[in-house]
Amino acid sequence: MAVKQHSNGILNTLLEQFQIPPAKYALQAINQGFINDTFLVSREGVPYYVLQRINHSVFPNVTGLMDNIDKAFKLLESNSYRSIKLVPNLEGGTFVNHKTHGYWRLMSYIDSSLAYDTTKSASIALEAGRIIGTFHLLLDSANPEDYVDTIPHFHDLYFRSDQFRKALETATAEKLQIAEEAIYFAKETLEKLTILNSVALPLRICHNDTKLNNILFSKKTKKALCLIDLDTLMKGYFHYDFGDAVRTIANTAPEDEQNHTNITFDRDLFKAFVDGLALNGPFLTEKEIETLPLGVVLMPFLHGIRALTDYLNDNIYYKVAYENQNLDRCLSLFDFTAKAIKSLKWMKDCVLRKLTPIDS
Ligand code: GN1
Ligand code: MG
Numbered sequence: 001m002a003v004k005q006h007s008n009g010i011l012n013t014l015l016e017q018f019q020i021p022p023a024k025y026a027l028q029a030i031n032q033g034f035i036n037d038t039f040l041v042s043r044e045g046v047p048y049y050v051l052q053r054i055n056h057s058v059f060p061n062v063t064g065l066m067d068n069i070d071k072a073f074k075l076l077e078s079n080s081y082r083s084i085k086l087v088p089n090l091e092g093g094t095f096v097n098h099k100t101h102g103y104w105r106l107m108s109y110i111d112s113s114l115a116y117d118t119t120k121s122a123s124i125a126l127e128a129g130r131i132i133g134t135f136h137l138l139l140d141s142a143n144p145e146d147y148v149d150t151i152p153h154f155h156d157l158y159f160r161s162d163q164f165r166k167a168l169e170t171a172t173a174e175k176l177q178i179a180e181e182a183i184y185f186a187k188e189t190l191e192k193l194t195i196l197n198s199v200a201l202p203l204r205i206c207h208n209d210t211k212l213n214n215i216l217f218s219k220k221t222k223k224a225l226c227l228i229d230l231d232t233l234m235k236g237y238f239h240y241d242f243g244d245a246v247r248t249i250a251n252t253a254p255e256d257e258q259n260h261t262n263i264t265f266d267r268d269l270f271k272a273f274v275d276g277l278a279l280n281g282p283f284l285t286e287k288e289i290e291t292l293p294l295g296v297v298l299m300p301f302l303h304g305i306r307a308l309t310d311y312l313n314d315n316i317y318y319k320v321a322y323e324n325q326n327l328d329r330c331l332s333l334f335d336f337t338a339k340a341i342k343s344l345k346w347m348k349d350c351v352l353r354k355l356t357p358i359d360s
Contacts, residue, residue, distance in 0.1 A: 006053070010101055011039060015051065017096040018087045018106045027051065032213070034318040036231070040109065047109045049087060054095070054103040058317070059231060062103045064148030066094040069230045071146065072205065076138050081131070082216070082225035084108055113216040113225055118252050122272035123222065125249050128215050129276025131224035132245055135207060136238065137280055142205040144235045154208060154232060155240050155302055157197070161190050164305050167312035175312055179327055182308050185334050189301055192341075196239075196294055201287055206236030211255075212248040238288050239295025242277075247300040249273050251336050255303075256329045263332060265339040267346065274354045286357040293347035296340045304333030 011027045023043050030038040030050075035058050041049040059065050070086060077083045087106040089096050095105040116124060153159035164186060168176070176183065207214070209232045216225045248255070250270045253262040310317045311326035320326055340347075 006037065006039075006101065011051065014096060014098060014101065014104050015041065015106070017098075017104075018089050020049065020087060020106070033229070041106070047111070050107045050109050052105055052107070053101070054105060054231070056102055059150055061148055061150065062095060062097070065150045065231060066105065068147045068150065068233050070094050072139060072142070072230060072233050075142055076135070076226070078134075078138055080134050081138060082110055084110065084226060084228070110216055110225060112219045114219050115213040115216055115228070117213045117248075117254055119212060119249065119269070120252050120266075122268055124212075124217070125269040125272035126276035126279075127217065127222070127224035128212060128245055128249055129273040130279045131215055131227065131276075132207075132210055132241055133277045133280035133283065135227050136204065136241070137283055139205045140283065144203045144205055147205055147234050149234045150232055151234075154234070155236060155299075157190070157193055157298065157302065160302055160305050160309070164309045164312075167309045171312035178324075179308060179311060179330075182304075182327065182330050182334060185338070186305050186308060189297075189334075189337065189341075190305075193294070193298055193301065196291065196298060199287060199291055201237045201239075201291060202285060203235050204238055205233060206238065206241050208232035208234060208236050208240055208244070210241045210245040212245065237291070237295075238284060239291045240299065242292050243295030243297070243299030246270060246273060246296045247303070247333070247336055247340075250296075250340075253332070255332060256325060257332045258328050260332065260335045263335045263339065265336065265343050267343070267350075270343075270347065271350060271354070274351055278354050278356075282356040282358045284355060284357060285359050289351055289355050289357055290348075292351045292355075293340075293344050296347060297337055297344065300333045300340065301337040304330045304337060307333065 008027060015025055026042045027039045030040055035055045037053040039051045040047050041051050054062055056062060073083060073086065085108040086094050095103055097103050119125060207227055209229055214229045215227055218225055250266045252264045252266055257263055307326040307330040311330060315326055318326060
């Protein structure tokens, strides 16, 4: 999907729909993310807010999505976690629905913060683990049934495999040929992962997109502050958030790295991440801990199969910067999946050594 352009006039009109002091605001596009359109809102050179257009075709239930975030933000207010605030609209609601320009929200900007796409630093990996643990502990009291599924079956392997098989039926012969290697790997790995569906695990409210660049760090102290991008916050299993984080932390290369020799499964970064989780004390069940290594295989694989499906479907879901970006992302995500499979036994020993279950 192409990136949407929004004029400054329109963005300023939208800003006026929110409860902020009237002033001259400057807007700057943040070209990150594959789904929403995001803008930094500054006054006299100082950033105050983040204005974001919610992609309605990806998230059909915007009211449910914003209710989820509103509820979660309340639970995430704590000394151990930097809270983000939703700026209310003129009627006190959490978003603005503009008749031609769609759904928008305004959030507070966390000053002097930064996010990393990748890292080679063990202390960043540890901090990422610590804050994801804190996030889950704070949301532990949430009742999963109070939250809507913003994207039903988001991390459901059967659902994603179904979409993949449908795409195989409609894709051009040329695309099927170009993606031959990826299609083979997808079919082979799907069989190995079905085991995950037979394990009984507690349902939690998960972030469901815990890639490293969805974690804000303090520029000054390099401590992790909070998680951003809560659109996919909904019911899930802990290994989703674990696997999504590890795929962007143990791999020191970007998600669409084309030179696969740069794609790593870095054991020291993995260990540091688990150490960070453990700093929160025990909060996972024995079964959840056992499932974590498979989560590290599942998550890059799921993202890979989704990217492959979108490539076959002619890029109807993700915003792509160039024609084959989805295929490049898929191949790189599958390469990491294969590397994670090779480290399954090692990961298992590591998590069992470092994490204490709550039910032991
Ligand atoms: C999408 O747009 P962004 O980067 O927040 C996707 C995630 C993927 C991510 C990168 C709703 O998120 O699942 O992790 O791209 N979000 C949705 O692969 O599909
Ligand atoms: Mg996201």
